Amino acid sequence: MAYIPNTDQDRQAMLEAIGLSSLDDLYTPIPEPLRFKGELNIPSRYNQLALEKHYKTLGKKNASAEEYPCFLGAGIYDHYVPPTVGAITGRSEFYTSYTPYQPEVSQGVLQSIFEFQTLTCELMGMDVANASMYDGATALAEAAIMACELAGRKHLLVPDTINPIYRDVLETYVRHMNLTVDTLVTENGLTTVESVKAAMTSETAAVLLQQPNFFGSIEDAQGISAVAHEGGALFVTCVDPISLGLLTPPGEYDADIVVAEGQSLGCPMGYGGPLLGLFACKTKYLRRIPGRIVGETVDGDGKRAFVMTLRTREQDIRRERATSNICTNVALYALAGAVYLATMGRQGLKQVAELSLQKAHYAATEIAKIPGYSLAFPDAPYFKEFVVQTPGDTAKLNEHLMAKGIIGGYTLGGYYPNLNNALLLCVTEQRTKDEIDALVAALREFEGNS
Amino acid sequence: MAYIPNTDQDRQAMLEAIGLSSLDDLYTPIPEPLRFKGELNIPSRYNQLALEKHYKTLGKKNASAEEYPCFLGAGIYDHYVPPTVGAITGRSEFYTSYTPYQPEVSQGVLQSIFEFQTLTCELMGMDVANASMYDGATALAEAAIMACELAGRKHLLVPDTINPIYRDVLETYVRHMNLTVDTLVTENGLTTVESVKAAMTSETAAVLLQQPNFFGSIEDAQGISAVAHEGGALFVTCVDPISLGLLTPPGEYDADIVVAEGQSLGCPMGYGGPLLGLFACKTKYLRRIPGRIVGETVDGDGKRAFVMTLRTREQDIRRERATSNICTNVALYALAGAVYLATMGRQGLKQVAELSLQKAHYAATEIAKIPGYSLAFPDAPYFKEFVVQTPGDTAKLNEHLMAKGIIGGYTLGGYYPNLNNALLLCVTEQRTKDEIDALVAALREFEGNS
Amino acid sequence: THERLLFEISQPGRLGVELPECDVPVMSLESLIPSAQIRKDLPLPELSEPEVIRHFTHLSQKNYSVDSGFYPLGSCTMKYNPKVNEEAARHPGFARLHPYLPDAQTQGALEVLYDMQNIITEIAGMDATSLQPAAGAHGELLGLMLIKAYHEDHGQGQRDTIIVPEAAHGTNPASAARCGYKTLTVKSDARGRVDLAHLKSELSDKIAGLMLTNPNTLGLFEDDIAEICDLIHGCGGLVYCDGANMNALVGRARPGDMGFDVMHFNLHKTFSSPHGGGGPGSGPVAVKAILEPYLPTPQVVKTENGFVLEHNIPKTVGKIHGFYGSFLCILRSYLFILYYGKERLKDVADNAVLNANYIRTELKDHFDVAFDEICMHEVIFSAKRQQREHGVRALDVAKRLMDFGYHPPTIYFPLIVPEALMIEPTETESRQTLDSFIDAMKQIAEDIVSDPEIVKSAPHFTPVRKLDEALAARQPCVCWSPPPVAV
């Protein structure tokens, strides 16, 4: 086997050194009845040529955004990935290394994470950030739990404009912590200050808000933050990091904890995983952050160096009293995020945000002109996504678009029965006017057919 | 511009330091009338998203062997490239480095070339090898010129079973050195010992032979080598390195100089370039080798180290009396070759050769069974390529195959008018039985249509 | 030389990318976004492409990795990551695949997931698998949620305690806490296994289950596992297997056959998805049939019309991941497993265990083995003798190994072995590499006697020297700030 260097000869010599006569002897510590003697019922082995053909065959069975213009978003986005990202994350010093527990030989990963933390803070306008979480959904759940612990309260106020999957994951997580999610049902695609105020109680530990929200709409984050704080609750936001090229950062509206799905920052869509959870908060909560944190220090010669720090929060030291059970996070994707933000920079990220904004508005405007189509929330400002009321079945509409070589939108009916014929469409900077016009034409045709 | 770090501000500060007021001032050494003032008539600039789309669009307009099974060879081959090759040649320490003139910071490239030279020798059964040439064709021309200088004679005996393009390049090169190519016209796809003997004169500096020859046939290298040496000429061979997994190496039939196109050793087909020329010879000719050579030595601490050596042969020192004008060679492709051979190893290369041999024979046997098709040289042993007489126009036949999703063979009629309807087909280890059977079926269909 | 931070390299006006002009009619920002929501300043660094590349290339050059050397890091299974799997993960058919496409457009991805559900189930000796957990600890959390759901569904809501052995990974008790459980620690016996007597004494109808790593964190097979499972089952609990050490067992023994009810795998350990400097990981959870009804949604099922994401699982614990897990990691591991196939998968375990025992044999005269018997895929030495006699600690040995070009082993874990040095060689290391490592360890053992100072002051040849970790924790600086501007 090409991945196992030792040969039969090597194995024989090693067995002799150990004083055993066969590989089977290595398993004598396992009681005989528990040893597996058959052949596993899994596929037969593939040689390397066959393996390569196999994955390429499978890959071709998928409709990738490489082949078709993609107007699907809803949490995973087809943003441009500059070639620097692959060039750096493809360096095996990074991707084949372990968690940097030994800082003397891990300064590369450690410094890149320190930079990632700083970039996260800069982007969000926050004080401190951790080294990453699994994804945006679990980051939000961790933030909610942390907020409850900080507030000493047990209720979370959660508008239904937050990504429904995030709310599902949140429910799953907090249920076991004996925390309660109070869902705030909204209208017109926006969370109102009044409704939050009305729903808050003295047991509300935190108000959660997604900005822009799941429908792409821009919420009144300032107003809701103020109401949350007035009620003694924390304010936890979940943001689209690309939108922060243009939108007010959460630090400026006094968010206490901010999380985000960072996939857009140079990470592949990858059929939804792995992803990149960002997590930031105010300095005063630093020692309550879940997961890993890298800090600056000096080495024996007084040189600046980086090390995993505040480790007593973590599971391997604090065990059941740790701030979270998270161990492995997504260091390589954090690196991707750092390379992405370094490459895009101050001007580039702003431009990405502006292009997405303008193109989304062009698409929405054109679509709204088609008979039978309209914007579901015409009064809500939006960033790069918007909800369209369509004249028919959205699954069929997406099929129609695919037949035209276009990846359509997200069907809202499943989570929002009142938006049964509505489609959430997304337009990133990658989409050209021609592609948008083709989408509009295809939508118009569908309308004609229905 | 993203590739130029300095900003207008930087430029201004630097101009001031220099004592100039504008970038235009930098060009005052150029007489005013010679300065170019217009705008170049070349395309407008592409931003990075547009650039990426552009090359992908162009790439899709080509019928790559990734998409279609390829039976085309004739000097460029679709052999399997193990993933180690890309992983190593993609390391920027290799691909963004310069020629290792400064050995203290270039041991990586130097050692890899030393290993490449050794691997070349091992493969060919030769004593010494250089650091690579542009390609097989120019390597053969260099070998021919070197042979004439060594022999002190001016005629080269060249069978027409050698790749016609190589013979074209050879003609172009030697014409200017006042050397003469005597072409030996062969029959039945093989060079006979008798014909070589008959054609040799006291002015024959070298007999050239391709093994396997352009038609894929295996020549009597031993017999021809003996005849060449009897006549006081050198014996120069051009080999397929993959075939050496199975065929007697040139060192064993007393070749004096051996060259090869090394593209099959892990290098991309790349629409024919860059390529990898291999060049080896007997020890006694070492100081007459063209191009770069890396040798072993020790550093100041007595440690083994590698360095470019025998540099006085080269153009930058010997100038017009250099053994060749070659300077830049193909170090990165030599590295690819070294990684390829290290990965395939003793067993792997043999297997690649065996698979190619067996599959080619299966294909040839099946094709010869189709009415209207026959092997052009039924008595010649062959390796992975063979010539098929077809029932019609080979260009149309290739079109027909492409319509069936198959990349067909090489049309021989251009260089060999007597093989007007003949196709040179190639079968590598990458072709499966299913693909071969599909080829056979498609050929059969064409026959039916003609 | 020291690499500056991105922010220190940044210069105003530099660009790392050129983006397109807007090709649609541009509307004024103010007309689209409420003014309070428009950002005033974006304080990101500004670098050109060459500067970005050189910066991160420099960083990479300061980092140890599997591709640059031996990584005998116990409990972490730092094996070689085959390059073909990296190529596959970059294939646009996977890398640029949106998770919300209709199933008809993702049949290739669904086939990978479907096959992997079955493969993982079979290797575990279980009945069903969820691929969703994004890491091992995430898998533990899911496993415990499944146990909890099972008990609640069976009217056993009073079961509020999870038993964890004292040598367990820290994630075990932390995950239990996250699932709302109390934890109860059982001792190890003199043989390094669960103390059965202690275990028996703690059983009650409050016990929801036991979490156990097998082979355990001492690299020893829990040979009483059948009895342990019987005991837990006998009191109404379920048994969770922490699969972190599955590299010792693949194809040779199956947790399902031992009596475990639920387990997680670390694909980034056993099945070679790369560690990435600390993730992403992937932690699929395999379960016996009794737990299948509670698995998270969706599962992949095969129908006449191809593979389908099945969202209808009435008793599900709910979602724990936005999508279907770390798909690109699952893909790599899938290809890794297919490469070995049913015929050769046990070669992985065989060679991993052989390598560990070889190191045990060759080094046991130089460092004390914690438990001198046939070990599984890892072996634990103790530097207690060296500490007592020469004042050299396990930490010093670890740091000194760096000077020989090796990554240190895991140290001070498990806690029950004083001055522990936990070595896991994996199957992808050659005898020659092990021999060189063994020689280095012997040299260090000698130096400890003859020149302890050189060991205690190690490392000497690394990019930085030993760090002041206390300072980092005492005065946390976790985010760069611009230096104050001089006025």
Add this chain to the structure above:
Amino acid sequence: THERLLFEISQPGRLGVELPECDVPVMSLESLIPSAQIRKDLPLPELSEPEVIRHFTHLSQKNYSVDSGFYPLGSCTMKYNPKVNEEAARHPGFARLHPYLPDAQTQGALEVLYDMQNIITEIAGMDATSLQPAAGAHGELLGLMLIKAYHEDHGQGQRDTIIVPEAAHGTNPASAARCGYKTLTVKSDARGRVDLAHLKSELSDKIAGLMLTNPNTLGLFEDDIAEICDLIHGCGGLVYCDGANMNALVGRARPGDMGFDVMHFNLHKTFSSPHGGGGPGSGPVAVKAILEPYLPTPQVVKTENGFVLEHNIPKTVGKIHGFYGSFLCILRSYLFILYYGKERLKDVADNAVLNANYIRTELKDHFDVAFDEICMHEVIFSAKRQQREHGVRALDVAKRLMDFGYHPPTIYFPLIVPEALMIEPTETESRQTLDSFIDAMKQIAEDIVSDPEIVKSAPHFTPVRKLDEALAARQPCVCWSPPPVAV
């Protein structure tokens, strides 16, 4: 630590790849190949995939590169290689494209070649271009063949001499010799340009042409170039431009406008195809209309039916490359040029020349500038003073720079400058990088005075120390041999 050779790592029986079983009926080898042609033994090394990767990764770690640092190597134009171009070259539509496919199946590739023929022609200020030469020296050879073909076609076969300035690259006279020409060297004048008087004195009807690098190898523009061209043309000769230094001129001046008849470009210099540790390169040749009839076959032409390879060039000099040149390099350079476009291509030259002059200005008080005037893209210093006063040579300065993390400049070239240090910064370096480099050079200049020994004994911090190059040449060992087996 020292990296063993592949052959020393090899162990019998190791495999780096698993190949398929033969899926067609297997015939006996002896029935297919004459027995004399069957190889007995194949002495290649045997390694597993992890060993191959680790070996070459280690080698890479001992290598300087543009991505790891500043490479001020005069005459070599070591600029940054954009990553997008590397991605393009890996695209299977190009990388896995067979050159013998019918034109209809290669329209994408042909479009690249067609566009590049035109682009190179335009940048050169010429009338036609062949993309075939595989490197600069190959381009020179082609250029000379074209000149020869022209003279022969015009009954001027007696022209047997090519004039080359004494500061020329060594490839110029070597290429002339390869083309069957004698060479005649003209001196440089006190201004570092061609000595016109000397040139005039050598003109005759034996002169086939002149080869000239402009800017020349002293980094100076040959400001008499119009007169030089007139003189050569006046005597019936043609003028060849060695385009190695085109990074100084792109978009700012065109050799065709100066009177040159033929020139080559080094795409791996000016247009950023990576150097690869010494190739592959690419050396397109652009010509005036008078030389077009002699270009090698094929040329790419545009027809109603798309792009076509035109093989019918009756007066062609013949083929010099098996196919169409270093296509994947041409592709990279094509994308590099498109990125700048007509609007910005001159930014390349502007910034390269600016950077060179900045270094000249900042260092001229510390090392003597060979010619203290505005230079083009490179500047030549001399360490003659340092050698005379302190015994420190240019070589020592070069080696000492390695200790500061820089690649040395080109040294001892051109030969006419004693103790030459030839520095070419390129446009892709920042002012900050130049400043750091300048500081290092100043430090070395100071050390030469205060502590010359530390400079003379450099390098101190490189993977190996200064090499015994004489030994390598005296006892050449260019191929590893297995050690003798002990009996």
